[in-house]
Amino acid sequence: MTDHLTFDELCDVADAPTGAPAASAAREHLATCADCEEELAAITALSAETALLPREIAPPAEVWTAIRAELGVRAATQPRWWESSSVRLLAAGLVIAVSSSALTMLATRARREPASVATAVAPAPAPRALPAHLASAERGYARDVEELRRALNERRDSLSASTVATVEQSLRVADSAIAEAREALERDPANGVLAEIFASNYERKIDLLRRATELAPRT
Amino acid sequence: MTSTLSLALHRRTLEQRQRSASDDALVNRARQGQYDAFEGLYRTHAPRVYALCLRLTADVTEANELTQDVFIRAWRALPEFRGEADVATWLHRIAVNAMLQGRRGDQRRTARIALAGDHDDDARALAEGSTAARDVGTAIDLERAIASLPPGVRRAFVLHDVEGYTHEEIADMTGLAAGTLRAQLHRARQLLIRALSP
Numbered sequence: 001m002t003d004h005l006t007f008d009e010l011c012d013v014a015d016a017p018t019g020a021p022a023a024s025a026a027r028e029h030l031a032t033c034a035d036c037e038e039e040l041a042a043i044t045a046l047s048a049e050t051a052l053l054p055r056e057i058a059p060p061a062e063v064w065t066a067i068r069a070e071l072g073v074r075a076a077t078q079p080r081w082w083e084s085s086s087v088r089l090l091a092a093g094l095v096i097a098v099s100s101s102a103l104t105m106l107a108t109r110a111r112r113e114p115a116s117v118a119t120a121v122a123p124a125p126a127p128r129a130l131p132a133h134l135a136s137a138e139r140g141y142a143r144d145v146e147e148l149r150r151a152l153n154e155r156r157d158s159l160s161a162s163t164v165a166t167v168e169q170s171l172r173v174a175d176s177a178i179a180e181a182r183e184a185l186e187r188d189p190a191n192g193v194l195a196e197i198f199a200s201n202y203e204r205k206i207d208l209l210r211r212a213t214e215l216a217p218r219t
Numbered sequence: 220m221t222s223t224l225s226l227a228l229h230r231r232t233l234e235q236r237q238r239s240a241s242d243d244a245l246v247n248r249a250r251q252g253q254y255d256a257f258e259g260l261y262r263t264h265a266p267r268v269y270a271l272c273l274r275l276t277a278d279v280t281e282a283n284e285l286t287q288d289v290f291i292r293a294w295r296a297l298p299e300f301r302g303e304a305d306v307a308t309w310l311h312r313i314a315v316n317a318m319l320q321g322r323r324g325d326q327r328r329t330a331r332i333a334l335a336g337d338h339d340d341d342a343r344a345l346a347e348g349s350t351a352a353r354d355v356g357t358a359i360d361l362e363r364a365i366a367s368l369p370p371g372v373r374r375a376f377v378l379h380d381v382e383g384y385t386h387e388e389i390a391d392m393t394g395l396a397a398g399t400l401r402a403q404l405h406r407a408r409q410l411l412i413r414a415l416s417p
Contacts, residue, residue: 011405042412049361049415050380056266057273059286064261066283067290071254184359192366194359196279 005029005036014043057197058204130182131189134198138182141202148209155213167212174205242306250297257297260306261290268310274377275318277366289314311382315392318374364414368407375400376407 005013005026013026030037130138156164181198188194242263248256268289273282292313293300300309365373365381374393378384379400386397393400 007409008401008405011408042416043408046361046408046412046415047380053361053381055270057270058266059269060283063265063269063283063286064258066287067261067294068254068258070287070291071257071294188359191359191363192279194362196273 004033005039007039010036010040010043013040014047054197058200058207060199061203061207129189130185134185134189134195137199138202141199141206144206145202145209148206148213152209152213159212163212167208170208171205174201174208177201178205243302246297246300246302246306249294250300257290257294260293264307264310265290267307268314271311271314271377271382272318274362274365274381275314275374277368277373285314285317288317292317312392315378319393360415361411364411367414368410372403372407372410375403376411379404380408 009026013030030040152167159167178198178201181194181201185191185194185198242260245256245259245263249260265286269282269286272285272289273279276282276285289310293310296313304312365376368376375389378389378392379386384392386400389395389400390397395403
């Protein structure tokens with residue numbers, strides 16, 4: 001074969017299962033053509049990068065609020081289901097947090113400090129430049145976090161030690177994801193998808209705090 | 220050489236296994252009208268549904284509306300859900316169908332984080348190629364580039380390469396011919412490689 005492979009043919013090779021006979025002629029050409037080999041490597045690299053994209057992004061809290069309203073459930077209806085399954089749900093929240101913040105965690109995993117309980121306290125927004133609309137949103141989130149934190153601290157004695165540990169661990173992950181998304185946003189403030197991840201991380205943290213607070217009866 | 224499809228398929232299979240057991244119990248209770256069980260399904264599956272909606276629509280407001288639409292449709296369809304597919308697959312089907320039916324509300328709410336102008340930036344990046352650093356920048360650039368793809372090729376890429384659906388499954392969902400899907404997918408890859416080239 002002397003002509004280069006077309007892009008469609010290269011995609012077919014990339015998509016073919018290992019050892020598939022249909023692509024054997026193309027593979028023979030690839031063994032002797034650096035240009036086609038390079039183009040196939042680009043397709044394969046794209047596939048590998050795509051496989052690392054986060055599969056989960058937490059929707060804003062108002063999405064569920066709107067669904068609940070549409071279904072006619074009054075806000076006063078308490079979700080008793082997770083009162084009896086608190087630890088399991090919070091652990092699920094942690095899993096979601098880890099996967100949805102994978103974008104930013106991947107890059108900084110190697111240099112992350114060991115987590116400490118102190119990091120669970122809501123970090124004050126660092127005085128670094130974010131676009132005005134993001135900075136404003138962050139101030140709003142920080143107020144919500146502070147308020148929920150205060151409520152949780154007032155009630156935490158009524159929670160079991162294992163629940164507190166799970167909550168704190170989930171919050172540490174959320175804080176880490178927020179900080180990493182924020183750092184990336186400072187480098188690329190016009191990136192809309194990153195802004196959405198940044199906001200989602202805050203929404204998730206607020207949701208975790210809200211749920212943890214509701215687990216603890218008032219003392 | 221590893222198939223480009225295998226990573227996504229493998230990941231999808233693992234995730235499905237982990238979730239299906241607890242889903243069955245929640246579905247049974249939700250079918251009986253228990254909203255708290257339905258909230259449990261939402262908490263479990265909304266992040267994946269939302270990620271799909273966000274990538275399919277490339278628009279935060281539309282993704283919010285589409286996600287709402289998916290779960291409202293799911294609630295109403297629960298009595299007919301017989302569990303032939305797992306819940307995640309069922310919800311994904313609803314999402315794709317809802318998106319294909321062109322839900323484009325005129326009364327868009329203002330997103331908490333405004334993204335005005337972002338599409339212009341993405342389109343420019345796609346046309347000129349990104350110059351951002353690799354590592355975390357790679358994934359971010361890739362998301363931006365995907366968002367900037369024309370809708371048809373974006374849908375093919377998201378469903379096949381991101382979500383791991385086969386050509387046949389996508390053809391079944393979209394009603395498009397396999398050849399058309401293949402062409403759209405390859406076009407998407409070509410545009411993305413060009414956009415991500417240094």
